[in-house]
Amino acid sequence: MIDWIYVKRLLDYLEEDVMPEDITTKFLEGIRARGIVRCKDSGILAGNRFIVPFLKYLGFSNINGEKDGREVKKGDIVLNFEGDADILTVERLILNFLGKLSGIATITNLMVKKAKEVNPYVRIAGTRKTTPGFRLFEKYAIEVGGGDPHRYNLSDAVLIKDNHITLYGNLEELIKRVKFSVSFTKIIEVEVSSYEDAIRAFKAGADVILLDNMKPYEILPIVNELKSKVLLEASGGITPDNVIDYAKTGVDVISSGYITHSYRSLDFSLDVEKI
Template identity: 50%
Template sequence: MRQDLAKMVYEDIGFEDITTRALIPPGLQVRGQIIGREEGIIAGVELAVAIFTEFAVETEILVGDGEKIEPGQIVMKISGDPRSILSVERTVLNLLMRMSGIATLTANVIKMVRSVNPDVIVAGTRKTTPGLQFFEKNAIRSGGGDTHRYRLDDSVLIKDNHLALVGGVAEAISRARKYVSFTKKIEIEVETLEEALQAANAGADIIMLDNMDPDGVITVLKALEDGNLRGNVIIEVSGGINSDNILQFAKTGVDVISTGYITHSARSLDLSLDLDKIH
């Protein structure tokens, strides 16, 4: 992870930060602070500290990951060589702002759905920015959400294209069960009531109802209950879920709502870094 962070910084710097090198003489020492400009949930603090530490900048954390801030609140104090601070400033702020935006949106969505379904889990999807999936997934966690899969090796998730090539729900689950360790859950994405019942009878651990409307979800849940299959599986819904319709899905009584909305539609939280000269 340190290598990934360092790569981000050095890609931004290039051969040198010519502006800072031209204007700031060596030997200066400054102190500064990262300040929140709006209300939100902070995420990415530990990553910011890792970058600053790599460049010999001292830090003091005042707000940790997952904590709420108000406008004007200081998130972190820093001190050190201004040449180093100014060279990493944008990378640090971009990460903090992006991750805090995701954490804030996640927290807001969870607050909304828990008002109608106190036990529902809100999870992210793999609709993340390539190269930033680890950071964006951790931002979801800071906002109180579930990360779902970080990578393809986390668990089995049988999707429509898998089924098209294998030939059926039961066969796909059987092949997966024979191949993977008992430590891995097997999840399958289905689009119809018939497929959901097949998946439950075949022993899927998690059934994802993909692109179903709330009425369709309720129909599936009732059929599983009637067949004494509901207690055997986790029911997840996904596909086109956002702030406009998520309450309707939460009211159905599903266990998990997964949505790419909390990553791909999150707005960055407004943060800034201010410096003062010490000597």
């Protein structure tokens, strides 16, 4: 059932590229071929988890795909399959899909490795700064890279941000109201931008405190005061270039929109052989 949900999404993407028809490939009717996908880059592979069942649904055969999470390098064959000339119809979708997901997995893995060098227990997490209609796959790629997907949508957890506080007017009363209104299974996270507000949020009963757009030197006093009392998350402008500085503060979680909006796609190519 879960595979069908993923396949349906991929069919929608294919429809965008094909409708009403592939006016070039239709002239190759009756020709059998083998498609071979090679990596032209180096990084972490992600995407075959969905591409393989998608190709099976479309009727392709002898499908062999490397497992997601594998480190790949230039020249590695990551997928091969057989079918008619429609291999060329799905070519661009497959390459785009593998490239984007592998790019996210690769940059996530890089940030995880950098952060854990100085803080073995820190988590690198995603954000909701994702591509509309593609979040499910982007969050998966983060996990393949060793990261935490964070919230999938607005119902996953309570996250009280500055604008919520501005509209409600009183942080302590808002947290109290939320605590007695939502399920006990939902954590309550509060976004703050100062030491004083972090202490307020902690005393009001927040489960997680999000230190938003704060410099590492601003975060350190908060970590020294609240470490092990409440989960501490740093977010805002965190990239591979400064992730080590944030990890050194001792926060529990580092969330970064960079891994889903500023990553570089890995490069893949598809070659065909007539059979």
